[in-house]
Amino acid sequence: MSIRFKALLVHLFTATGAVFAMLAMLAAVDGEWDLMFLWLVVAFFVDGIDGPLARRYHVKVNAPEFDGVLLDLIIDYLTYVFIPAFALFKSGLMDGWSGWAMIIIVTFASAMYFSDTRMKTKDNSFSGFPGCFNMLVLVLFALSPPWWVCLIIVTVLAVAMFVPIKFVHPVRTERWRTITLPMALGWTFFAGWAAWVDFDSESWAHWGLIVSSVYLVSAGAVQQLVPQRA
Numbered sequence: 071m072s073i074r075f076k077a078l079l080v081h082l083f084t085a086t087g088a089v090f091a092m093l094a095m096l097a098a099v100d101g102e103w104d105l106m107f108l109w110l111v112v113a114f115f116v117d118g119i120d121g122p123l124a125r126r127y128h129v130k131v132n133a134p135e136f137d138g139v140l141l142d143l144i145i146d147y148l149t150y151v152f153i154p155a156f157a158l159f160k161s162g163l164m165d166g167w168s169g170w171a172m173i174i175i176v177t178f179a180s181a182m183y184f185s186d187t188r189m190k191t192k193d194n195s196f197s198g199f200p201g202c203f204n205m206l207v208l209v210l211f212a213l214s215p216p217w218w219v220c221l222i223i224v225t226v227l228a229v230a231m232f233v234p235i236k237f238v239h240p241v242r243t244e245r246w247r248t249i250t251l252p253m254a255l256g257w258t259f260f261a262g263w264a265a266w267v268d269f270d271s272e273s274w275a276h277w278g279l280i281v282s283s284v285y286l287v288s289a290g291a292v293q294q295l296v297p298q299r300a
Contacts (some may be wrong), residue, residue: 077124077132084120084138087113087145091153098157103211106157107265110204113149115258117142122241143184146201151180154207158220163210168221176203179228194242195290199230205257209283212264212276236290245293250286257282 094109120142129138155176159169180201183189191197206227210220238246240254260278267273 073127074132077127077129078136080120080123080127080129081133081136081138081141083116083123084141084145087116087120087142087149090116091145091148094149094153095156098153098160101160103157103161104265104268106153107208107211108262110149110153110208111258111262111265113145114204114261117146117149118241118254118258147180147184150201150204151176151184154204158207158210158224161211163214164217164220164224166217168217172221172224175225175228179231183231191236193245194239195293196237196239197234198232198237199227199235199287200237200239201231203227205261205283205286208261208264209279212269212279214269214271236294238286238290238293240286243290245298246289250289253282253285253289257286 090109090113094106094113097103097106097109120138124138127133129136155173158164159173164172180203183198183201188197189200203224206223210223215223238250240250241247243250256278260275260282263275264273264279267275
């Protein structure tokens with residue numbers, strides 16, 4: 071199998087995220103939230119490994135006909151932003167005026183962030199919250215907080231997209247990667263578990279989600295506060 075064909079296969083693999091996005095959306099329209107999140111978790115897993123594959127097979131050189139970065143951003147907007155925001159609104163966790171406010175804040179701010187050329191830092195972290203509302207909404211489904219708590223969290227993270235606070239990339243941020251990568255894999259496991267049991271409040275998956283989410287949200291900011299040893 072030639073290197074060019076392998077590079078093309080990476081693009082095709084990335085594009086499967088669009089299929090999983092559609093399956094998630096169909097489940098969301100039917101109110102099957104557990105199934106929707108299972109598809110989003112699958113899409114999240116694909117998004118986590120297609121980047122390393124793209125770099126390994128040098129897709130920009132060996133399959134330049136397709137823009138992998140653009141393809142990835144299109145799918146990410148669907149799976150990270152659009153579908154989760156729809157679910158948060160339609161599920162009843164945030165409805166009425168708060169739901170409309172959330173829909174406007176999340177979709178508008180994320181569109182601007184995803185097109186921001188300054189979104190990556192020199193150490194391959196994200197500058198500002200990277201628009202991972204799929205992760206946030208899944209945790210909100212699991213914990214079912216009051217609507218005003220949801221609104222505060224959504225608003226704070228939307229603002230955090232445009233402030234110079236670092237958020238780690240689970241794979242590409244080298245510092246603390248031995249902790250960050252297992253935490254990200256753990257989050258994916260607990261997210262799938264929580265969705266599989268239909269967000270049963272007695273499930274231990276919720277504690278795993280809380281611990282891994284707190285780490286992934288705060289690790290970059292802590293790295294900024296704690297200088298790296300030369």
